Amino acid sequence: MARHLERSSQQVRAQQRTIDRYNLEIHKKYSIPSAIIAFVLIGAPLGTLSRRKGMGVAVAFSIILFIIYWAFLIGGEDLADRGLVSPFWAMWSPNFLLGGVGLYLLYIVVTEKPLLGYFRRL
Numbered sequence: 001m002a003r004h005l006e007r008s009s010q011q012v013r014a015q016q017r018t019i020d021r022y023n024l025e026i027h028k029k030y031s032i033p034s035a036i037i038a039f040v041l042i043g044a045p046l047g048t049l050s051r052r053k054g055m056g057v058a059v060a061f062s063i064i065l066f067i068i069y070w071a072f073l074i075g076g077e078d079l080a081d082r083g084l085v086s087p088f089w090a091m092w093s094p095n096f097l098l099g100g101v102g103l104y105l106l107y108i109v110v111t112e113k114p115l116l117g118y119f120r121r122l
Helices: 002-053 055-082 087-111
Strands: none
Touching (some): 002 087, 055 087
16 A cells, blocks of 8 residues: 555656646746847846946846846756746746846936946945
């Protein structure tokens, strides 16, 4: 009886991993194309800031944000494959992170505050 329960529990875990893998692919199909919204929220303020501060700052900031997005996407997929994070959070957290950064940059540009003004006070 104990072997039967153990085997059944292993089958349930294997089925759950398969379901999570498919859910991960479904979320990936929607989250990657919707990342364009986050990148637009970042790109518009960076275009404005590049006129003021120079093109080098905007390019460096863009590359850093893309690397962060890529790392979150790959890391989230790995964590979801291991079953440590739900597929939803694994695929959508990079969009939420970059969207938040984009909204912050938009706020900075609209209010005409310095980009790193909060750190200069320290």
